[in-house]
Amino acid sequence: MSTRQFGARVQRNEDARLITGRGRFVDDLPLDGVLHGAFARSAVARGRITHLDTTAARALPGVHRVYTHADLGELDVTMPLLIPHPCIGHPRTQYPLAHEDVYHVGQAIAFVVADDRYIAEDAARLIEIDYDILPVEVDPAKAALDGAPLVHEDVPNNIAAHLVQVSGDPDAAFAAADHVTRIQVRVDRSTAAPMECLSTAARWDAVSGELTVWDGTQAPIGLRGALSSLFDLDEDKVRVVAPDVGGGFGPKIVFPYSNEILVPFAAKDLRRPVKWVEDRSENFVHMTHERTQIHDIELAATSDGVVLGLRDTFLHDTGSFIPYGIAVAQVASTQIAGPYRIPAIHVTFDCVYTPTVPVTPYRGCGRPQANFAIERAMDQLAAELGIDRFEIRRRNFITPDEFPYTRPDLVFADGLPVTLDSGRYDDALAALEKALDLDAIRAEQEQARAEGRMLGLGLSFYVEGTGLGPYEGAKIRLHPITGKAYVNTGLTAQGQGHETAWAQIVADQIGVRPEDVIVVEGDTGVFDWGVATFASRAAVVSGNAVHIAAVSARARIAQAAANMLEADPDDIELADGRAFVRGTTSRGVTLAEVATMSNPLRYAFNKAAQTATQFAPTARSTGKPLPDGERPGIEVSEYYSPPHATWAYGVHAALVEVDPVTCDIDVKRYVCVHDCGNMINPMIVEGQVAGGVAQGMGGAFYEKLEYDENGVLRNASFMDFLVPYATEVPHIEMIHLETPSPLNPLGIKGVGEAGTIPVGQVIASAVEDALSPLGTPPVRQVPLSPSAIHDLLRQARVN
Numbered sequence: 001m002s003t004r005q006f007g008a009r010v011q012r013n014e015d016a017r018l019i020t021g022r023g024r025f026v027d028d029l030p031l032d033g034v035l036h037g038a039f040a041r042s043a044v045a046r047g048r049i050t051h052l053d054t055t056a057a058r059a060l061p062g063v064h065r066v067y068t069h070a071d072l073g074e075l076d077v078t079m080p081l082l083i084p085h086p087c088i089g090h091p092r093t094q095y096p097l098a099h100e101d102v103y104h105v106g107q108a109i110a111f112v113v114a115d116d117r118y119i120a121e122d123a124a125r126l127i128e129i130d131y132d133i134l135p136v137e138v139d140p141a142k143a144a145l146d147g148a149p150l151v152h153e154d155v156p157n158n159i160a161a162h163l164v165q166v167s168g169d170p171d172a173a174f175a176a177a178d179h180v181t182r183i184q185v186r187v188d189r190s191t192a193a194p195m196e197c198l199s200t201a202a203r204w205d206a207v208s209g210e211l212t213v214w215d216g217t218q219a220p221i222g223l224r225g226a227l228s229s230l231f232d233l234d235e236d237k238v239r240v241v242a243p244d245v246g247g248g249f250g251p252k253i254v255f256p257y258s259n260e261i262l263v264p265f266a267a268k269d270l271r272r273p274v275k276w277v278e279d280r281s282e283n284f285v286h287m288t289h290e291r292t293q294i295h296d297i298e299l300a301a302t303s304d305g306v307v308l309g310l311r312d313t314f315l316h317d318t319g320s321f322i323p324y325g326i327a328v329a330q331v332a333s334t335q336i337a338g339p340y341r342i343p344a345i346h347v348t349f350d351c352v353y354t355p356t357v358p359v360t361p362y363r364g365c366g367r368p369q370a371n372f373a374i375e376r377a378m379d380q381l382a383a384e385l386g387i388d389r390f391e392i393r394r395r396n397f398i399t400p401d402e403f404p405y406t407r408p409d410l411v412f413a414d415g416l417p418v419t420l421d422s423g424r425y426d427d428a429l430a431a432l433e434k435a436l437d438l439d440a441i442r443a444e445q446e447q448a449r450a451e452g453r454m455l456g457l458g459l460s461f462y463v464e465g466t467g468l469g470p471y472e473g474a475k476i477r478l479h480p481i482t483g484k485a486y487v488n489t490g491l492t493a494q495g496q497g498h499e500t501a502w503a504q505i506v507a508d509q510i511g512v513r514p515e516d517v518i519v520v521e522g523d524t525g526v527f528d529w530g531v532a533t534f535a536s537r538a539a540v541v542s543g544n545a546v547h548i549a550a551v552s553a554r555a556r557i558a559q560a561a562a563n564m565l566e567a568d569p570d571d572i573e574l575a576d577g578r579a580f581v582r583g584t585t586s587r588g589v590t591l592a593e594v595a596t597m598s599n600p601l602r603y604a605f606n607k608a609a610q611t612a613t614q615f616a617p618t619a620r621s622t623g624k625p626l627p628d629g630e631r632p633g634i635e636v637s638e639y640y641s642p643p644h645a646t647w648a649y650g651v652h653a654a655l656v657e658v659d660p661v662t663c664d665i666d667v668k669r670y671v672c673v674h675d676c677g678n679m680i681n682p683m684i685v686e687g688q689v690a691g692g693v694a695q696g697m698g699g700a701f702y703e704k705l706e707y708d709e710n711g712v713l714r715n716a717s718f719m720d721f722l723v724p725y726a727t728e729v730p731h732i733e734m735i736h737l738e739t740p741s742p743l744n745p746l747g748i749k750g751v752g753e754a755g756t757i758p759v760g761q762v763i764a765s766a767v768e769d770a771l772s773p774l775g776t777p778p779v780r781q782v783p784l785s786p787s788a789i790h791d792l793l794r795q796a797r798v799n
């Protein structure tokens, strides 16, 4: 008998392929006669091109074409604002190739296509480009001041968008408060650093008029829409395939990037397949960034630590363009109150243009910054009121009986008011306290301090709106020969394990092993209704669509088997790849037989079915009408549309030791409690949380993109931009809570970004606690590099 797969630690189907070098990424595709592309990019941040000459590049043997914007015809248009919002007063988006003006170092100016990559790169370097260099200001705080150099000449103070959101009566809350705490915090700019950089290949079929594009994207359907519109081709004539993709983390959602337009354009123009794979140094100055936000946050509280009101004013650095509108800032603004029952909120932000790589969502999407702001403020409030940091949080939690809890005037990215669906925040904190053994830690800390060692404990709660709509779908088809289930969705994975998770969901319904469910995602040729993989939404939205489709497939199989077995569909059970009448496993048929039954010619060649059954003669007697309500084969498509976001949450803590001489931070323990509702596969969930924490460690300790005063990125390589090695990520102790979301049939919440969100605050809080005997000032920013620790210590000595 089959055992339940949902909730089981099923080994990932995809891993055998991915970890033995058999993954197939864009660069692996064996495209006959493929040509290779390379871009010439802007060397200056803000400039006006005075001279652009491609003659020498075109003359290089092996070069097929050099394109500038003037060659693009209908494609020479600015890209649309992908998520409009009325507060965006000055939306500016990019051209596929720059016109006269360039807006950041790395902006694409020309595209070369040649016999091989070496020639293409050499030719790109032969393109002569002169600029009038214009003044720049890369710090968003200074860029928003009067008189600062403008990125776009017609955008005053570089303010792209300004939004004010008010919930309750903040003025009254602040007037009634016993105590107000204020802090300014800053999180710096980073990059997702996926293992596989951006990549695109394309082939134009002149016979059928079809364009096939392989792209390392998180959004094949979105890209297909963009290309069909830009190239003025019927959607049916454009197929976008995301093969294996080596990490996405947000920046691979459709933008579209220059390569996503130029590669197909060149393939169509030259009638040859064309490929371009970004190298690492390009990735730093081309793939979108995220994170810089500066928050001024205030909390109004009673003397016993109950928060009455919150005010937050923040600047969001949007880079040189704003393709995703206010998405990142809006997400930050709507999660600023975290898990706390704060009745009055005033949050306002400005999105500021800077002459830097454009900013779009990166794992966490504004939440790490918002979380840093509210949790830093909670720590400070606790310190000022003399209340324990755990206790002050407990006093302010939304309690289980208060769900659904709505913040009516904060509108989330789905266009709906923030409504937290469920949670047991108190239980999560209690589980963390138990796992940590707080009394023992406090004793250890006292002992360490007596020995002059700087030991500190930090914590952070977080909430995360996951599983945004509007919908996703799934198709399930039983293979007419093998009876194996093929599952297609409109999403695509970049390492999240969808192939296994969806297989588990389907296996439960139709009674097969997960390895007999073959999941194919990311190909508009097989399924083309869907949005994209982002916002930790696949498990909630696709997962439930897969479940609904599997229930539907189960019903269809039961009906067909009942017809074959002359039984009632309600009496049909499915297990071990067979359908049988309840109570008698001998009266049954294989799923291969069910799948093939209504097609006599297929059946004739179906060895799997023929060897199995006594029903073969019936099936072969062709011409009989299908029984009532039956359709040929087993194939269903279903959709799921969530009513609104589901809210995952958790709390992390770290015990760290700071060495005041070397300024090194040693993470001695890292504990996390999280709740993503019912887990499809706890092993995948643990991998997601651990990967998220590792990425969060990068943000907490190392990762900061440093622009110089000319707008040149100073650390555009892994020599200078440090990501954590496996050896620098501590062992993560993980505790799962499972509070089912009431919003969807499977009770799921998302988890893909969760691990990343609280880490900056956890480390800041722990370092602050460790150094507190020295009188260091509050930690106000991450990353906490050794020099940042040194600064804190120096300030303590100065004071």
Ligand code: MCN
Residues within 6 Å of the ligand: 246, 247, 248, 249, 250, 362, 363, 364, 494, 495, 496, 497, 498, 501, 502, 533, 534, 535, 536, 537, 538, 539, 540, 543, 676, 677, 678, 679, 680, 681, 682, 684, 685, 688, 691, 748, 749, 750, 751, 752, 753
């Ligand atoms: N899952 C589960 N039970 C749950 C929730 C999720 O078993 N209750 C499983 C899902 O089945 C899925 C995985 O966990 O296999 C992640 O699910 P989900 O939270 O829905 O996230 P998505 O699949 O939508 O992936 C997007 C999310 C985001 S937004 C970023 S950024 C991110 C992340 O996933 N990028 C990643 N995790 C990543 N992991 C890898 N390896 N690579 C990336 O680029």
